[in-house]
Amino acid sequence: MAKFRCKNCNYQFARELDMPPKSCPNCGQIEVLRREQSASELLDDSE
Numbered sequence: 374m375a376k377f378r379c380k381n382c383n384y385q386f387a388r389e390l391d392m393p394p395k396s397c398p399n400c401g402q403i404e405v406l407r408r409e410q411s412a413s414e415l416l417d418d419s420e
């Protein structure tokens with residue numbers, strides 16, 4: 374999974390890397406930024 378953040382509304386969500394989002398699921402903005410995961414975020418995502 375990779376984390377993405379909408380440039381328009383700042384909504385954050387996760388998607389599989391091989392299925393990147395075409396647009397923000399919150400506002401529909403097309404330009405969505407991918408966020409690299411930091412070590413602390415990886416810890417948060419531990420299953």
Ligand SMILES: [Zn+2]
Binds near residue numbers: 380383399401402
């Ligand atoms: Zn958005």
